Amino acid sequence: MSKIKAEYIWMDGHVPTQKLRSKTKVLNGPIDSISDLPIWGFDGSSTNQAVGNDSDCMLNPVYMVPDPIRGEDDILVMCEVMNPDGSVHASNTRAHLRHVSEKFANEESWFGIEQEYTLFEGRNPLGWPEGGYPAPQGPFYCGVGADEVFGREIVEDHMQLCLDAGLELSGINAEVMPGQWEYQIGPLSPLEASDQMWISRWLLYRVSEEYGVSATLHPKPVKGDWNGAGAHTNFSTKSMREPGGIDAINAACEKLSKKHDEHIEVYGADNDERLTGLHETCSIKEFRYGVSDRGASIRIPMQTSNDGFGYLEDRRPSANMDPYKVCAILIETTCN
Numbered sequence: 001m002s003k004i005k006a007e008y009i010w011m012d013g014h015v016p017t018q019k020l021r022s023k024t025k026v027l028n029g030p031i032d033s034i035s036d037l038p039i040w041g042f043d044g045s046s047t048n049q050a051v052g053n054d055s056d057c058m059l060n061p062v063y064m065v066p067d068p069i070r071g072e073d074d075i076l077v078m079c080e081v082m083n084p085d086g087s088v089h090a091s092n093t094r095a096h097l098r099h100v101s102e103k104f105a106n107e108e109s110w111f112g113i114e115q116e117y118t119l120f121e122g123r124n125p126l127g128w129p130e131g132g133y134p135a136p137q138g139p140f141y142c143g144v145g146a147d148e149v150f151g152r153e154i155v156e157d158h159m160q161l162c163l164d165a166g167l168e169l170s171g172i173n174a175e176v177m178p179g180q181w182e183y184q185i186g187p188l189s190p191l192e193a194s195d196q197m198w199i200s201r202w203l204l205y206r207v208s209e210e211y212g213v214s215a216t217l218h219p220k221p222v223k224g225d226w227n228g229a230g231a232h233t234n235f236s237t238k239s240m241r242e243p244g245g246i247d248a249i250n251a252a253c254e255k256l257s258k259k260h261d262e263h264i265e266v267y268g269a270d271n272d273e274r275l276t277g278l279h280e281t282c283s284i285k286e287f288r289y290g291v292s293d294r295g296a297s298i299r300i301p302m303q304t305s306n307d308g309f310g311y312l313e314d315r316r317p318s319a320n321m322d323p324y325k326v327c328a329i330l331i332e333t334t335c336n
Contacts, residue, residue, distance in 0.1 A: 001028045001029065002028075002029040002030065002073060003026055003027070003028065003029065004026070004027045004028070004029040004030070004031055004073050004074055004075065005024050005025075005026055005027075005067070005070055005074040005075075006024065006025045006026075006027055006031070006037060006064075006074070006075050006076075006077050007022050007023070007024050007067060007070075007074075007075070007076050007077060008022060008023055008024075008025055008040055008059050008061070008077050008079050009021070009022040009076060009077060009078050009079060009198070009199065009202050010022070010042075010059055010078075010079045010080075010081050011081070011091060011092075011093070011198070011322075012047035012048060012049060012091065013044070013047055013048035013049035013090075013091040014047075014048055015048070016269035017217075017268070017269050017320045018091065018093075018322065020198065020201060020202050020205065021042075021047055022202065023042065025038075025040055029073055030073065031064075031073070031075060034061050034062065034063065034064055034077075037061040037064070037077060038061075039058055039059065039060055039061070039082075040058075040059045040079075041056050041057065041058055041059065042056075042057055042059060043055050043056070043057075044056065044057035044081075048091075049081060049089060049091055056084050057081055057082070057083070057084070057089060058081065058082040058083065058084060058086070058089075059079040059080075059081065059082075060079055060080045060081075060082050061077045061078075061079050062078055062079060062080050062094070062195070063077070063078040063191075063192075063195040063199075064076065064077045064078070065165040065166050065167065065196075065199060066164065066165055066166060067165070068160075068161040068162075068164035068165045068203070069161065069203075069206065069207075076165065076199055076202070076203075078195045078198060078199055080092050080094050080095060093322050093324040093325050093328075094191070094194070094195075094324045096324070096325075096328055097190055097191060097194060097324045097325075097327055097328040098191060100190070100327075100328045100331050100332055101189070101190045101191055101331070104331050104335045106238075107237040107238060107239075107331065107335045108237060108238040109189065109190055109235065109236070109237050109327075109330075109331050109335075110186070110187040110188065110189065110193075110235070110236050110237075110241075110311070111186050111187060111188060111189075111190055111193035111194075111233060111234065111235055111323075111327055111330075112170070112184060112185070112186030112187040112188075112193070112233075112234035112311075113184065113185050113186055113193060113197050113231055113232075113233050113234070113323060114182055114183075114184045114230070114231060114232040114233075114234070115182060115183055115184070115185065115197065115200070115201070115217075115231050115319065116175055116180060116181070116182045116229040116230055116231065116319045117180070117181060117182075117204065117215045117216065117217055117229060117319060118177065118179055118180045118181075118215070118216050118218070118221040118222075118229055119150070119151040119154060119179050119180075119181070119208070119213050119214070119215055120179070120213065120214050120215075120216055120221075121212070121213050121214075125150075125177070125178065125179030125180070125221065125222060126150040126151045126178075126179040126213060127149075127150025127151070127178050127179050128178065128179060134178050136225070137176050137177055137178070137225075137226060137227060140174060140175070140176060140177065140178045140180075141173075141174060141175060141176045142173050142174055143174050148174075148178070149174045149178070150178055150179050151179065151181065151211075151213065152174075153211075154207060154208060154211050154213060155172055155174075155181050155183075157207050157210075158183070158200075158203060158204050158207050159172050159183065161203045161207060162183070162185075162200050162203060165199065165203065167185060167196045167199065167200055168185055168186055168187075168188050168192075168193075168196060169183055169184065169185055169200065170184045170185070170186065170187075171183065171184045172184075175227065175229075176226075176227040176279075176280075177221075177222065177226045177227050180221075180227070180229060183200070185197050185200055186234065187234070187236075190327040190328070190331065193323065193327065194323035194324045194327055197323045198323070201217070217229065217231075217318075217319040217320040218270065218319070218320060219268055219269075219270050219271050219273060219274035219318035219319055219320060220270060220273035220274045223273075225279075226279070227279045227280065228273065228274030228275075228279060228281070228318070228319075229274070229318070229319035230274065230281075230315065230316075230317060230318055230319055231268070231317045231318060231319050231320075231321050231323075231326075232313050232314065232315050232317070233313070233314045233317050233323075233326055233327075233330065234311050234312070234313050234314075235311060235312055235313075235314060235330050235334075236249075236310065236311035236312070237252075237334070237335065240252070240309065240310065240311060240312070241309055241310065241311070242309055243308065243309055244308060244309065245308065245309030245310065246300075246304065246305065246308045246309060246310075249300060249304065249309075249310070249311075249312050252312065252333075252334040253289040253298050253300075253312065255333050255334050255336075256287070256289075256297075256298060256314075256333055256334065257287045257289070259329075259333045260287040260297070262329065262333075263314075263316060263329055263330075263333070264284060264316065266321075266322070266325040266326065266329055267316050267317045267318060267321050267326065268317060268318030268319070268320045268321035268322075269318075269320060270318070270320075271284065271316070271317075271318040272284050274318055275316065275318075277295070280294045280295060280315075281295065281315065282295055282296050282297045282315070282316070284316075289312075291305040292305070294315070296315065297314070297315060297316050298312050298313065298314055298315065299312070299313040299315055300312055300313075301313060314326075314330065
């Protein structure tokens, strides 16, 4: 009987931004489906999810992919955190998206998430001079050459790991600030897009360990005249993707305009540092949408406008957002 290493991954109770945790369970194989995986426990008092005198929390496996680092038959397992009695733990944001996805299943929502992040070596973004600044941003976006991009080997390794894990990674690019990168996951259904985003983040942190570098999702990693880091969320429903869907897209934008504050609440901590109205953002105090407008809250892509159907891009979520929350509120606001 073969032994399989299953890396159980979950979100902790850290506030205001949850962090990823994981630990390894060695199991007898084969593991053919998620139902073959046992529920497991952990010390919630060490993850801000329980008190010391009643510290057990439950890990319920919900999604698995091949482990591209360990290889063979080993797996990565995304888990929901539950209370000992099996009820949903307060830190479990996936359960709500699960409910919303089922409620609005007929809308057939799709999501594509653009994850920006910044690589740091010690206190400095990767490639920045010690205690100083590089040349002003401009040549770094989609740049090439050792003087313009930093950390490409990490980015390439991360991309390959995501693909080997079967994630729907659809691209990578160097971003506007040196040491900053982006990758995209999707289009996928709400739960799959979110589960894969969390697993891709785990792989990003894990591969960065090998290089002695850390990846941060802070929305404004460097103060001053530098771009922040977002997680632009591309969203569509079945009616938006059908001919004439631009009417459904415009209607969705009008609904979003009325719920701007509620969305900002769940679009990531410290997002006010990023959404200033500068650096390709709309001010956090304002809502507007427009075709090809990267300074808008919602951008309607040129192709969507030309075709008369497609998707919208919500440019407000910050890099550290929780995709479970963002997908849920986008469906709730536009489909209700």
